[in-house]
Amino acid sequence: MPIISLAIQKGGSGKTTTTINLAAALQREGRSVLLIDADTQANLTQSLGIIDEPERSVYTELKKEIAGESSDLQQVIVETKSGLHLVPSSLELAVAELELVSVYGREQLFSWMLEQLRSRYDFIFIDCPPAFGMLTVNALVASDHVIIPLQGEFLPMKGVQSFIHHFHAIKKKLNPKLNLLGFVLIKFDERINMNRQICGQLEREFGSKVFHTHIRSNIQLAKAQEEGLDIFSFDKHAHGADDYKALAEEFLEKLETG
Amino acid sequence: MPIISLAIQKGGSGKTTTTINLAAALQREGRSVLLIDADTQANLTQSLGIIDEPERSVYTELKKEIAGESSDLQQVIVETKSGLHLVPSSLELAVAELELVSVYGREQLFSWMLEQLRSRYDFIFIDCPPAFGMLTVNALVASDHVIIPLQGEFLPMKGVQSFIHHFHAIKKKLNPKLNLLGFVLIKFDERINMNRQICGQLEREFGSKVFHTHIRSNIQLAKAQEEGLDIFSFDKHAHGADDYKALAEEFLEKLETG
Numbered sequence A, B: 001m002p003i004i005s006l007a008i009q010k011g012g013s014g015k016t017t018t019t020i021n022l023a024a025a026l027q028r029e030g031r032s033v034l035l036i037d038a039d040t041q042a043n044l045t046q047s048l049g050i051i052d053e054p055e056r057s058v059y060t061e062l063k064k065e066i067a068g069e070s071s072d073l074q075q076v077i078v079e080t081k082s083g084l085h086l087v088p089s090s091l092e093l094a095v096a097e098l099e100l101v102s103v104y105g106r107e108q109l110f111s112w113m114l115e116q117l118r119s120r121y122d123f124i125f126i127d128c129p130p131a132f133g134m135l136t137v138n139a140l141v142a143s144d145h146v147i148i149p150l151q152g153e154f155l156p157m158k159g160v161q162s163f164i165h166h167f168h169a170i171k172k173k174l175n176p177k178l179n180l181l182g183f184v185l186i187k188f189d190e191r192i193n194m195n196r197q198i199c200g201q202l203e204r205e206f207g208s209k210v211f212h213t214h215i216r217s218n219i220q221l222a223k224a225q226e227e228g229l230d231i232f233s234f235d236k237h238a239h240g241a242d243d244y245k246a247l248a249e250e251f252l253e254k255l256e257t258g
């Protein structure tokens, strides 16, 4: 079953918020989902209500792979407050970027770790850090698809150009099956000229890769994170809930039509 | 003359936007300012109108220091469209994080590189990446002050806790003179309950370290970046201009009162 990364190196682009709420929407459609927190800042982990350093995290298992032992991510999975299954991150993951540099097969560790879990979930989502380092590379090498969330502004758009360059390199050398599933505009405000202009620019360059669903600015999405909940568990009448539900439907369509 | 870092690992916190516009406001008050782009994503460089890879960047000089040769950042400084002096970044800076790991004095390279420039400018501002890696560490070790911009939301606030932990470690082991000048709330909206709540939380914990000036949400700030200009050159009547002017005045007061 597909593995999907949420990635773009530009900070504050809605990667974490989209990982949680797209997954939660799919769970409500009866799909089983697993979330992987691949960011040492552990925002996904914190947003799902896990405030203390977890005893076992993606890092404990990564360390085993680095040492040439076999890992078992299944042991690390926690069921969070809102029912979403999560492989948490921890602050220790920060050293992984350095440790990984000289490890054989360093870009494929996530692929090996996730292989055993593929059959147990309908979808696995990986939340990536705001950097194109070894963790993002691992996520993309393990993934079938990547979704790129971004705000409709100048700097995020510059980030897209650089991301696409890396994406092609990874696809060519490390993971030919990697598919750019699409771009999702985040904190989108119809009345803001620049948001519409960036949307138009993306559509001219990437056509149907741009999701029609735009996630509107909605503080309820941030409030839900404070409560450790997805938007549907927190306030199912919020605009954020409508938008992520629509995104999930469009996501399923995109997967079918390929 | 003081060196000030704009730093917090949380992405999209207004580091780059604050570096440009706080510096520009000070320049309009007759101060000479130099900006350093310490982020491989080069957003500061792009936001000041430099779209092509610069021939010489902070990285070309950093490489010399790594090789044990003497660097000359003065050679790299460009005067940008809006008159702001900049040491640009480049995509190559991405490898610096790895190269620096095993270099003697690796946390002090920026200090050495900036020492010669201190006397030539009233203020030097360093824009940091969304990560607490070797570049941010170098910036903080070179700095007299750090300003932490952030949005009034849950995840940025979690980022503050982690940042403060690193800050104390750096102050203790590497740079006792490093002063936390203050926190600046970004994209602040008085009507949003969560923004006010986070502001209150910050004030209870850090008192007068929280700047009274809040930077309101103003798309003109993003548009200015698209034009390669600071907000005053782009639209001096914008709210963003008023707010950064007020921030600059408060910044000068804070430096005097210590």
Ligand SMILES: Nc1ncnc2c1ncn2[C@@H]1O[C@H](COP(=O)(O)OP(=O)(O)OP(=O)(O)O)[C@@H](O)[C@H]1O
Residues within 6 Å of the ligand: A009, A010, A011, A012, A013, A014, A015, A016, A017, A018, A039, A043, A128, A129, A130, A186, A187, A188, A215, A216, A217, A218, A219, A220, A221, A222, A223, A225, B009, B010, B011, B012, B130, B153, B154, B155, B156
């Ligand atoms: N549609 C939205 N409306 C309002 N706030 C939002 C929305 N989407 C995300 N946010 C908030 O904006 C901030 C940034 O979002 P988020 O953390 O998901 O981005 P990110 O790309 O994961 O950031 P980073 O690069 O730091 O990992 C968070 O505080 C989040 O709650």
Ligand SMILES: Nc1ncnc2c1ncn2[C@@H]1O[C@H](COP(=O)(O)OP(=O)(O)OP(=O)(O)O)[C@@H](O)[C@H]1O
Residues within 6 Å of the ligand: A009, A010, A011, A012, A130, A153, A154, A155, A156, B009, B010, B011, B012, B013, B014, B015, B016, B017, B018, B039, B043, B128, B129, B130, B186, B187, B188, B215, B216, B217, B218, B219, B220, B221, B222, B223, B225
């Ligand atoms: N007050 C504001 N009002 C509206 N937009 C803003 C404001 N401040 C910043 N922005 C926009 O928000 C986005 C994020 O800001 P910025 O790039 O300065 O944050 P950053 O902390 O430097 O991000 P990164 O972590 O990626 O380096 C940019 O597109 C910027 O133009």
Ligand SMILES: [Mg+2]
Residues within 6 Å of the ligand: A015, A016, A017, A039, A043, A044, A127, A128, A129
């Ligand atoms: Mg995130």
Ligand SMILES: [Mg+2]
Residues within 6 Å of the ligand: B015, B016, B017, B039, B043, B044, B127, B128, B129
């Ligand atoms: Mg920046």
